[in-house]
Amino acid sequence: MIDVSTEVEAGTDSPRDDWTALDRRTIAVTAVLMTGVAAGAGVPAVLGLAAGHSVGFALAWVLPAAAALVMSGVLYDGVRWHRTRYRIGVSRVELRTGVLLRSRRSLPLERVRSVDMTADPLQRTFGLVVVRIGTGQRSGAGESTLELRPVAREEGDRLRAVLLDRVRAAGGCPPEAADGRLASLDPHWIRYAPLSFTTPLLGLVAGGVLLQVADWIGLRDSVLRRAVDLLAVLPPAGVVAVLAAAALSAGVLGSLGLFVETWWNFRLDREPGGTLRVRRGLLTTRSISLEERRLRGVGLVEPLGNRLAGAARVDALAAGLGTGFDDDSTDHATLLPAAPRALAERVAAVVLGEPVSPTASVRLTPHPPAARGRRLRRALAAAAVPVLGLAVLGLSVDGVLLVLAGVVAVVVTPVALALALDAYRNLGHGITGRYLVTRSGTLRRRTVALQRDGVIGWTATQSVFQRRAGLITITASTAAGAFSAHDVGESAGLRFAEDAVPDLFGPFLERVEPAPRS
């Protein structure tokens, strides 16, 4: 809390509300939390001390320490609560806070772009939410967000209504008044959750955590010995298969659990006043609001596993998303988890207010074959690195590695080439109605539909290699991010840019007379 008065023009602002304190129950939450921490640290300490000395001796040491910990936590939070005040003025929302260094920050109301609420399980039991008010400035993530930690849930709803929907400011925002439900969770979608590259990783992490916990309680060696004993009866291939199956099933369980925690009770609503609202979460609930006039388009994201299963995720492309929220920014912008593609297209269409999603109605123009050559060469180079590395090691250290290099070459090369061909097939760009659409990627294919009047600049880049192949990469800049048509033909790409948003590159284009071929 070093920053003092971040927004300069603090000025005079006649108050609409008086200065309000945060919810007092935050102190109770902190007390419970600190008690939990103290218990977590204290119980093992008591057990450890009691083994050497008496139980009374252990308690005599640990209890005062625990009490001091809880007390200091409560005291700190009490001071913080006492010193934190916020108010919504006529033109600015203001926050005064700080325990050691006082800070006073404010945001102009017309710059407020998002009001998001989260509540962890403890806060939920007390009926509290953490409110983050963001301006959607891309620079200096922390400074453009005011965090009210925490306020009562009703107060959070009120703030959201006042800040995002100033027209209906008077009446608060009862959930029944919702304009319409655009989507809600279908439990069947959970089948797409494990179809991800993170699933095996989750399995490995689970194994690592298991060993770590076993280590803490001093059982690691016996756990390992038990496992080795069990596996000793199997042939080596069987051991590998069993371990892989175990990691994979742990990963599947983990990804299912993660899906349930993240997307439980998912609802996507359109509220009066032009706000999209995503609510979700099993233990930690989240409410993410998004003003529709900030929406610049949607992205359809299809990781390879989901794409093969015919599923796609819908992301919002909105000015100023992806800042001011400490968790994964892609989560923040996600309007629909991986769901059947037809449904994803439908949700995209409804969100954009179009009869058909531009990602479905567009006819994508493929990119020139030179782009395929570039991808194939890159794939071969990527495959060559491990193969050559192993081969060099094989020649200098051990001949067995040469065999391994051969195996890797035989396995990796076709996969890399297949991915390269797929990446080329996925390249495309096009214009449909008010939108321009680009698509690229293979492991994670992304189809982006961007409002043409949201484009605030073009960038064309061309490397030496691209110049030789007559290719160019055209990037549309918006306040919601930059989106590229990779390796498009030079002339076609520039025409695409000019067609999509006239008079940007247009005045700077020149005709090229076809060079006489030798």
Next chain:
Amino acid sequence: MGTGGTSAPAPGGTVRLRPPRNPLDARAVGWWRTHCLLGSGATVLTLTGVGLLIGPARLWLAAAAALVLLGGAASVLLPPCWYRLHRWEITDTAVYTRSGYLWQEWRVAPVSRIQTVDMTRGPLQNLFGLTTVVVTTASAKGAVTVAGLNREVAADLAQHLAAATAHIPGDAT
């Protein structure tokens, strides 16, 4: 194209981006040269200093210093090429720049979306009487910069853009 929707402005034929009209200030060549020479010179000096102190590594350090020296020498030859490639242009509606050598980059930003126009001047630039103009839009791609302009030209440019953008409502997103 085969994209449907709108029609191309000039049907048929191949097009490419023409170079922006204005070059940078000619002193930019000297600025780049000095910059490169100072950079490589400092590195060579450091390497030589370390080489004098540490006997066994002398051969390797000398080789590295020679490489850096070669790079520095090459950098004397390159700036005229950079100078030819770095160009800029301002029309009533857009800011248009070209930069880069191996990776060329053309950027266009509409004047109507400009948020701020800044001028910056490093110590070395000051020595050569040069200025960098930074044109900021809400674009996620960052600001459009023109580095190495004559001071007066830069001031005129900034003033012109500031005047053109003064009456634009909203926050240009």
